[in-house]
Amino acid sequence: MKRRVPVVRPALESPTYARIWAAVRRIPRGKVASYGQVAEVAGLPRQARLVGYALHASAPDSVPWHRVVNAQGVLSLGKLDPGGALTQRLRLESEGVRFDARGRVKMDEHRWKMGERARNRAGTHG
């Protein structure tokens, strides 16, 4: 019988990662979020690096990782995985996300406001 394979490695059964992945899944199609924003939604403020780490540890299609970019709208995957960066860009463009001439995502237009429909209590943006 086939046993359901865990989405993550045994060593990564951390609730922290689970939160991060959950936050990433919340990002709507056609929108993007920065690592810091994902961290905040996951309840882990100032832990953007951990988000990147969690994504790296996540399964290939476990989460819409392509919707996560750095605060500058740049695909951080760039040098580490050029192919992955290309895939990310293709997927984003496929979702309607547009890029700047410098190859950066237009955060001003596609930045996930984490509450366009349901205002977040922690939203200090006002």
Place this chain on the structure above:
DNA sequence: CGCGTGACTTGTA
């Protein structure tokens, strides 16, 4: 347990 590194962010020059 200490050190270096990393799919990051913010502030300063």
Place this chain on the structure above:
DNA sequence: TTACAAGCCACGC
């Protein structure tokens, strides 16, 4: 605009 430094946490050696 680019470059450097400090802060943050987890992983691998």
